[in-house]
Amino acid sequence: MKRDFKAVLFDLDETLTDSSSGLEAAHRAVTKRLHNYLSQHGVEVNETILRSKLNALEDKMNVETKYDRDEWWPELLAELGLKQEMPRQIAEELTQLYWTTYSNADYPYADAESTLIYLKQKGYKLGLITDTDGKPGIKNRRLERFAFIRLFDVVVISGEDTLRTKPSPEPFLFAASKLGLPASKCVFVGDKPFTDIKGAKAAGMRTVLVKRRDWGIGERADFTVSSLAEIPLIIEKNRKSYNKNPSS
Template sequence: MLFDMDGTLVDSERVWGIALAELAVHAGGVLSDTARLAMVGTSMATSMRLFRDDLGQPGRPEAPDVEWLTTRVQELFSEGLVWRPGAMELLLAVRAAGIPTALVTSTGRRLVEVALKTLGAENFDVVVCGDEVERPKPDPEPYRTAAALLGVPISSCVAIEDSPSGVASAFAAGARVLAVPAELALEPVDGVHLRSTLTGVDLEYLAGLLRSRHG
């Protein structure tokens, strides 16, 4: 099992939105809703480029903004994260069944370590962070890396994602993809199973997704 984090397991995209809005004010501007939504599921580098362009400050130094944003999100993460509907129940069921499990996220390791206090580090055999791959989502590298570290063929994995970037990454990697949108609407894509929530998703359901691929 391959789980995305932000917007999939926990409602952390809202937290990112708060911090990004505050950073925009800090930079003397206002972040548009369009730019914020375009950042969902992307790497830090992509998000910061969208941020600068939206504020009309393309030459703005990136490193200080990344540090400011990371520190603020870390503060907010430390206050506790809210699980997405059905996510905790599914994760615990997967772990109880002894299924190899990875967390595959665009978020950097520093923040993931804080989030794992809510998610439970013991619930993942492998954690692949956005700052630990050369080509982050939507490239397939993060999901291929996770499957390789688990020692499981990617074709035997189900990946759960909430964003277009994440869905593209998992699908291109060769995983069976379950898409559960949060901040962004997702258009139906051939080969991607779309649900409105993880509530009701169980081991039998996941097994059915794999059978539908191999059948």
């Protein structure tokens, strides 16, 4: 089968942007605020323990694709064995603090924009498929901060523009249809094997995993890279070999 890729689609967080400093800052700010709140109610918890619990919860909720932070904070208290109530208003305040702090420390990887520009100049359509941040509007506001957003032919916020988030194939198929392409002409690049790679594969796209860390779960990608700068070469190389061997 001849593969002639027409589009390259990307995930956002930890694929195009480096979330590590944003997450650390957000966790620090939320932990501090939560620590104060608990202190005011006579509950003393070690701030370091609180932060390490939040770190673990961040991974757990990502794996379970539960993105509404309002639901995270009561769960965090429960995991610490605390019976303290979490009023809606406090939960919303913590969520807002989380996203504001995160956004202010979230930057594109150094090779993100140059890779996108290179692919665009080569004639590939570009797409972005990113899951909702749990509440409509937050992800869109975060996206507007990035200059590279103008390079995309299609942007899909799954869970808002589509009913389902990754790893459902729905957002992937929706993005491909918006580009007027079958999924088989698309390559998807993401960092999470259990959402990005699983969903893109289910939709019939070829997949590239940018390995930012070892998640230990999820589907195996067609290709694995350690930086975005490696992507143009992989796509061009496979395109050529497929064209040379139309029967493969």
